Amino acid sequence: MTGWRGWASGRRPWLVGVLWLLALLGVYLWWWVAGIWPWSPWEDEYGIFVISAVPTLAGAIALYGVLPGMDWIDLQAVTHPHGRDTLAAGVIVVAFAGIPPLVSWLFEATDLYLRFVSETRLPPPPTGWFWIWGLEVGAVLGASCAMVGLLGRLLGPLTALMSLSALLTIQGERLAPDLIPRVNEPHSALSVGGAALTVALGLAAFRVSRSGVRPLIGRR
Amino acid sequence: MTEAPPATVGTSAAWSDVGRSPHPLRDWRSWAAGRRLGLTLTLWVAALLVVYFRGWPGMIGPWAPENDQYAASLWTFVPFATGAMALWGTLSRADWIDLQAVTHPHRRDTIAATVVIAAFAGTQALVGWLYNLDDRFTWFVPEALVVFPVEIYLLGALQTAALLGAVCGMVGLLGRTLGPIGGFACYVGLLTIQGYRLAPALIPRLGDERSPASFAGALLTVVLGLTAFRLSRSGTRPVIG
Numbered sequence: 001m002t003g004w005r006g007w008a009s010g011r012r013p014w015l016v017g018v019l020w021l022l023a024l025l026g027v028y029l030w031w032w033v034a035g036i037w038p039w040s041p042w043e044d045e046y047g048i049f050v051i052s053a054v055p056t057l058a059g060a061i062a063l064y065g066v067l068p069g070m071d072w073i074d075l076q077a078v079t080h081p082h083g084r085d086t087l088a089a090g091v092i093v094v095a096f097a098g099i100p101p102l103v104s105w106l107f108e109a110t111d112l113y114l115r116f117v118s119e120t121r122l123p124p125p126p127t128g129w130f131w132i133w134g135l136e137v138g139a140v141l142g143a144s145c146a147m148v149g150l151l152g153r154l155l156g157p158l159t160a161l162m163s164l165s166a167l168l169t170i171q172g173e174r175l176a177p178d179l180i181p182r183v184n185e186p187h188s189a190l191s192v193g194g195a196a197l198t199v200a201l202g203l204a205a206f207r208v209s210r211s212g213v214r215p216l217i218g219r220r
Numbered sequence: 221m222t223e224a225p226p227a228t229v230g231t232s233a234a235w236s237d238v239g240r241s242p243h244p245l246r247d248w249r250s251w252a253a254g255r256r257l258g259l260t261l262t263l264w265v266a267a268l269l270v271v272y273f274r275g276w277p278g279m280i281g282p283w284a285p286e287n288d289q290y291a292a293s294l295w296t297f298v299p300f301a302t303g304a305m306a307l308w309g310t311l312s313r314a315d316w317i318d319l320q321a322v323t324h325p326h327r328r329d330t331i332a333a334t335v336v337i338a339a340f341a342g343t344q345a346l347v348g349w350l351y352n353l354d355d356r357f358t359w360f361v362p363e364a365l366v367v368f369p370v371e372i373y374l375l376g377a378l379q380t381a382a383l384l385g386a387v388c389g390m391v392g393l394l395g396r397t398l399g400p401i402g403g404f405a406c407y408v409g410l411l412t413i414q415g416y417r418l419a420p421a422l423i424p425r426l427g428d429e430r431s432p433a434s435f436a437g438a439l440l441t442v443v444l445g446l447t448a449f450r451l452s453r454s455g456t457r458p459v460i461g
Binding site for chain 1: 248251254255256257258259260261263264266267268270271272294295298299302303305306308309310311312323325328329332336339340343344346347350357
């Protein structure tokens, strides 16, 4: 019990390892503002946006806040808390997806932002873009919920980075313009429906896996 | 015929009533007791503030004093943010056991935190070395590229180490959950001080000339942060809360 092995058994050192690798890859592959692969096809003037990336990543981390950590107790529970977990995950998806439209409303409701925007500022993005960003955040968080069902509670939210990267690549390279168009391009009913379906399927997978306690991969 | 007496404790009817009554484990409050809703709420507020203050290209503060060509950069933010989250991986959640432990795992926690600081600060130095090692990076950057000098990467590593040291200090101050999140305030503070050149001798911009005081300040931040981390028993007994 006094060795490093005993110490590590109560902690998650491999989470540290995964995050270190992510940091290394993130800095190596994308630190450059003009980097062209895989996160930011800047050569075509389309890259990552703080407006969509921050709510997405914060929402994914926020999922950790509603996931149970006590397997032994949860698996024996007669009260089935997983229904509430799924509801809470749905609230997270809506709450974080709602940030871009809420910010858009705040920009329009008050001129407080003029205190921290330079005088030579760009014109604000159209309101419709904020709604699309919200839709993107919702879809990626829905995919993260699905990954919780697939990979479990620890790895699931982390895969939001992958989903966001894939979304940016598909948009930037225009790989599926009908289903996943760029923010500034016309959106069809198919793209909106696809995002909504991703959320619905993600939450269903989340529920079926009992909030990731019994994921599809790694089932014991 | 007289009515049946009401069910009392000890009868089967009483137990079935317990099953129908508001059970202490069936409401939202008890559900929340086993989870970390404070983390979720904090992240939502943080995301809202960041998007509101930084979402617009051309904003000037507090994250991005872009009017003077100095702003949050990915290569400094990512190692810091992932390192702060990585601290969660080394912190124990078994308070009841930890506080009674005779093996004092907190010294190992402090060593692990030191390793986290060195490892995540080292990513920038490592990437700088990789960029100067060969031209493989030209696979994913445009041809018209300019590589930073190695010194800039080393200064970035020192900055990340100081930030993660400050995060350890925040763990000692605020505890294990809020500490790493509170580290983001340190990052914003650093950017603001650098961007507006509020303390050019102690905290200069990465591209500016650096004094011995700035190096000493960064190292002192790491030492003090780890000391606070250790004294709070890895955040189990933080100063606040």
